[in-house]
Amino acid sequence: MAKIAFFGLGNMGASMAKNLVKAQFNVTVFDLVGSQVQLLAEAGAIPSSSVKQAVESAEIIISMLPAGKHVESLYFDEDGIVNNISAKSLFIDCSTIESNTAKSIGARLQAHGHRFIDAPVSGGVAGAAAGTLTFIAGGEKVDFDEAQSCLQAMGKNIFHAGGIGAGQVAKICNNMLLAILMAGTSEALQLGIDNGLDPKVMSDILLQSSGRNWTLELYNPCPGVMANVPSSNDYQGGFLVDLMNKDLGLAMGTAANNQSVVPLGQLAKSLFQMHGNAGNGKLDFSSIFNAYKHG
Amino acid sequence: MAKIAFFGLGNMGASMAKNLVKAQFNVTVFDLVGSQVQLLAEAGAIPSSSVKQAVESAEIIISMLPAGKHVESLYFDEDGIVNNISAKSLFIDCSTIESNTAKSIGARLQAHGHRFIDAPVSGGVAGAAAGTLTFIAGGEKVDFDEAQSCLQAMGKNIFHAGGIGAGQVAKICNNMLLAILMAGTSEALQLGIDNGLDPKVMSDILLQSSGRNWTLELYNPCPGVMANVPSSNDYQGGFLVDLMNKDLGLAMGTAANNQSVVPLGQLAKSLFQMHGNAGNGKLDFSSIFNAYKHG
């Protein structure tokens, strides 16, 4: 099995690294927070106390960090990976970052003889723990194939979206569309409710009609229609409004690359942003339903 | 079998009436266009030359007309149905009209001792011909049950949305949501394409992710992704932009009843309206994809 160096042991990363250990990979871990490194060591990973030590014999680098600048810093700083690794390696970045940053990182790595795929995830903390994440990857087909065994240890659905950066693009297009579906479905349901319809009956009809979409299937935003979704649990847990806003920000940045026209995406961003600004940032994003409520 | 009087033999109505005849109902037909009456007579219906004659022994009235004012006129004018029918009958209006108009029609009919359900359809001319329409009905449960055998002769999925007017509300909520799904999906696909992704690969990924919706499943707006959909046939046929605009107009009217908040629905309406105004009214509504194209 390939030797992996794993960087970024936050809520998501720690679970992902554990699943690699469980799958019998040889995993060396590093994080700025020592206690997280210790936690992984107890789970069977090899702890390290510096980037340099972590990458000593690594063949595959996996990173899971908050934003593009952190990835750039980890990879290219003087005491970063590229200056301290001996083998020509495959870098797999699972962070959600701007696609242009991913492309630029890929080019810089290639200039040093390394390979790169961007492989952002969806599925949240629960999916990370259960090993059921979705990975949407960008990069050369041969590199994608090489990454498969690692990714399958951490996730269930693994997609190859295209060249480097395509993983970020596809993820962000999906999440922008998801924001539109969630707000649009909330709007349609509340319009029905305002006119006397029962939300459960409405949902059943829409599900069997041309309004059908993922939110109606699995994540109904109206309390009481579905059990075991955030809307029936005071919008706790799930995918936070703040995180949706981060992704919508990335989508707008991606649109700006080519002056793409995204009117519904922009409006969804404003709606979620106002909803977050009104103090709902830590609620599940299906709480946008509340923004349509009607005195 | 109940004796039916059927009014409105346009593209949709003629096919619907034929399917009732095929199902062995006793169907008397009337339309202002005599040649359409003749056509149905050849198909086995009983022709009539006036409203009065058509309803003489009718127990069930079915109407399929362009707008609310036509239904009101047919039902309540001096030479209309109510003044010329003897039995207390069940009126089934399959037209797509304002929900408030449906409610007011229902109340007036009840004042005369009749019963009413509003039962707008979706599925288009093809669905009408094939007898596979979807009916979304509003009215008393007992009346809905009585209408079942007729509706099943003309359609496949028959929903009961609630009281009188609820059929119109549910249909219009569905179609507003559909407009949002179609425009939103077009936007997400084009954003991916602008950033170098293949629309077929993108569509596959979205379909298996949280962006999944009816348009990606059955009606992809990007040419070449799916066979046998309007987008792969120069956006001919299907559900016309002009008709989507009519339905979005009804949705906005329904929202105005209670000052409901429908920002995405409004924006979808503006996008489809501008698209129609630019000369695309007779194309399929998935042609909204073209509005996102990018020089």
Add this chain to the structure above:
Amino acid sequence: MAKIAFFGLGNMGASMAKNLVKAQFNVTVFDLVGSQVQLLAEAGAIPSSSVKQAVESAEIIISMLPAGKHVESLYFDEDGIVNNISAKSLFIDCSTIESNTAKSIGARLQAHGHRFIDAPVSGGVAGAAAGTLTFIAGGEKVDFDEAQSCLQAMGKNIFHAGGIGAGQVAKICNNMLLAILMAGTSEALQLGIDNGLDPKVMSDILLQSSGRNWTLELYNPCPGVMANVPSSNDYQGGFLVDLMNKDLGLAMGTAANNQSVVPLGQLAKSLFQMHGNAGNGKLDFSSIFNAYKHG
């Protein structure tokens, strides 16, 4: 001086009628609320206890009511004006109602030999008291000219927008544009503030640049920039969010008449509607500035 019968003695109407009295018109008043009639009697108007009595010798009818249905009822009910007036009179409706309703009222009055102008006002309760209202009138030029002396007793700027109904159209276009100006200006100011600019400096620059508009000139929405505007008085008084929402609803109805495209107007409506639904309906409409605040 012409004999006037005045109907609708609410906050606005009572002040308007008083100003007519002050201007030496012979004014008979009627309202369903007897105490308001009494109030006007004390101010010098002739009280009446029924519509019939009020119009006995009237040459000019003025009405100031909440909505179109009230005007229709006052004019056309069995015990309404038309059935009880002897002279062929000039009806001046100062209510803000749907332009289509105004047109239909005008046509019905003309059928009875009367004349009609729609003359909705702006300027609010303060303008009504001070006699500085703006009237935007629709109707025949000759009727408009005849109405001038009355209107000038109650207002300062009197516009003739076109034929019957044009007053309503022009007023509603103005108020839709005003909503866009107020929200757009709030958005631009807050964007500057978010980036460290001083709102007073920003406002000065915008005022002398191509962003100049009425709200920056006279009604800055940012607290502290201008004295004596609602924003510097906790958004008390002024033009209520609820009233702006009423007018935006009329604008959307007017747009629906011809499927006009009004994307910014629609979005402004959603923003003001959400703002009102969040409990701000009784604040001045410049409080929309708060919707842009940013944690």
Add this chain to the structure above:
Amino acid sequence: MAKIAFFGLGNMGASMAKNLVKAQFNVTVFDLVGSQVQLLAEAGAIPSSSVKQAVESAEIIISMLPAGKHVESLYFDEDGIVNNISAKSLFIDCSTIESNTAKSIGARLQAHGHRFIDAPVSGGVAGAAAGTLTFIAGGEKVDFDEAQSCLQAMGKNIFHAGGIGAGQVAKICNNMLLAILMAGTSEALQLGIDNGLDPKVMSDILLQSSGRNWTLELYNPCPGVMANVPSSNDYQGGFLVDLMNKDLGLAMGTAANNQSVVPLGQLAKSLFQMHGNAGNGKLDFSSIFNAYKHG
């Protein structure tokens, strides 16, 4: 008089440099296009054949370039200004660039002991030729004061918006608001026209009411209402749709800095972007009026 080195002799820059020469400044010019340098030499400027030569004895640097990356390159490349200038100078960048880039440029210049103000302009090619540009500047007050005599040689209104970067912020807020005013006014005028009103009458009423704004005062978008504006000249000349789209892109980038909420600005951007994509990029931006036309 201060010795000026001027960089960027395009349509705007060439006229600006000429006005400095006319005002008796000692102006050395450089541009990558030699013929433009020659042109300025004929107008009285001192030509130079390299950045190094241009800045030899310069005390004030003025740049007028297309985008932030050009400014960064001119200032900081190995053969750029900073590496080749001896005096501690005042840099005045008149380009329209991202405010964050302006801030970062300012910080880098300060680290080398230089001073910086960002001073983007409005007024277009005509204003540059006539010396009537508007400058909206950001930087220290003392630097702004020092720049005054130069700026006054090129323009008429000179504003100090705040610290470094504030000029860019204020300009972009103004232009975002202008886009909203122009589209909103078009929408209101067309709504009136659709309902039978005369655009000239409408414009007069709006101008004297709360819908008043700069576009109605000076730049009416409806053909025939005003003489000598682009709308009455087939939308030729003026401020191009493509340039408005560039500025709206900068506004969206500025909003993204702090996740500011700019729904109307976003929608205006989509409307202008779609209008440009439909082949209208080289028309004046008031041609957005055509997007509201109605079959």
